[in-house]
Amino acid sequence: MKINLNNTFEVFSPESMTVSELLKVKNFTFRMLIIKINGSLVKKTEYETTRISDGDEVHVLHLISGG
Amino acid sequence: MTFEEIKEKLAHKRVGIAGCGGLGSNCAVALARVGIGTLVIVDFDVISESNLNRQYFFFDQIGLKKVLALKENIGRINPMVKVYSSDVKLVPDNIALLFNGCDVIVEAFDQSDQKEMFIETVLADLPSIPLVIGLGMAGWGRNESIHCRKIDNLYICGDEVSEIGPDMPPIAPRVGMVSNMQANVVLEILLGIQ
Numbered sequence: 001m002k003i004n005l006n007n008t009f010e011v012f013s014p015e016s017m018t019v020s021e022l023l024k025v026k027n028f029t030f031r032m033l034i035i036k037i038n039g040s041l042v043k044k045t046e047y048e049t050t051r052i053s054d055g056d057e058v059h060v061l062h063l064i065s066g067g
Numbered sequence: 068m069t070f071e072e073i074k075e076k077l078a079h080k081r082v083g084i085a086g087c088g089g090l091g092s093n094c095a096v097a098l099a100r101v102g103i104g105t106l107v108i109v110d111f112d113v114i115s116e117s118n119l120n121r122q123y124f125f126f127d128q129i130g131l132k133k134v135l136a137l138k139e140n141i142g143r144i145n146p147m148v149k150v151y152s153s154d155v156k157l158v159p160d161n162i163a164l165l166f167n168g169c170d171v172i173v174e175a176f177d178q179s180d181q182k183e184m185f186i187e188t189v190l191a192d193l194p195s196i197p198l199v200i201g202l203g204m205a206g207w208g209r210n211e212s213i214h215c216r217k218i219d220n221l222y223i224c225g226d227e228v229s230e231i232g233p234d235m236p237p238i239a240p241r242v243g244m245v246s247n248m249q250a251n252v253v254l255e256i257l258l259g260i261q
Contacts (some may be wrong), residue, residue: 032179034186039219041190044183059218063186064230066205066237067090067177 001054016053023047023060032063073258074102078147080257081105083169085157085185087133088112089237090201091175092123092140093246098253099141105149106141109165110134111156121242157185163192171253174200175246177237179230190221199252203227204245205235213244215252222256224248 002011005026012025019035019042022028035042036059042050052058068076082103084091087110095106110133114124128136134152141150153165162185166172172189176182182200189198203225204213212226225245231237255261 032183034183034190034221036190036218036221041187041194043187043191061202061218061221061223062227063179063182064203064228065177065179065182066203066225066229066231067086067088067175067182067201067242 001052001056003052003055004057006059016051019047019050019052022052022058026060028060028062030062030064034061034063035059068258076258077102077254078104080170081107081168082253082257083107083166083172084109084175085162085166085172086110086175086177086181087122087137088118088175088177089121089239089242090204090246090249091173092133092137093121093243094173094175094250094253095137095141096123096144097247097250099145099148101254102145103148105151107151107153107166107169108134108137109153109155109157110137111154121237121239157181159184159188159192162188166193166196169196171197171199171256173249173253174198175249177231186221194220196220197222197256199224199249199256201225201245201249203229204241205229205231205237207238207240209241210244213241213248215248222249222252224252 112133114128134154138150138152197220199222206229215224
């Protein structure tokens, strides 16, 4: 599948994968994240069950402390 | 638009600010100076001496509740601003209740787990309200790394990399830059792009 991940097109060999699988493959190890797929929020409790497939636009925002 | 026209437009607008620390206190003051109609400020913390390196409070306010001290400071700058202050801890169950009706919401927390909780809740419960967050402003220098970008209705201000740590404290200049950048994005949302 080919997806738009954080404004860059990337190709992955599976035809689809869960959000958790994507985070693992990309080595996104931050604990605090905001994830949106095609404009919709994916809640933390839905990472295991929400699937990403070809053509999806995915934003993974890493939250860091400070303010 | 003249300043009089700007004030007239802003007088009917309501902005919610979640957290009254480095980002929230400075952002609130910037919006008060330009004549925002209503500010909804929420924080449960009290002012400590260590806050004064970046937060819009004074030495003689140490020990006061942040929301009450900020309301007083805003009143001294621009008494025309209506300030609704809530001395509560924001949790998923009270966020929609407190910020419903705001034209824009500003995320101004310190800790990343609080940021995540707040952003996730606003995007889920108040999806039509623009949300302006502060992300990455510890340390000093590196002006050029601070930026603003947008994902749908979510506006991100900061350098997105400088996390606080023992050798990376949040201090006035960069925290002030990001908080004023957040206020500037709020104006762009409320007044339109210039």
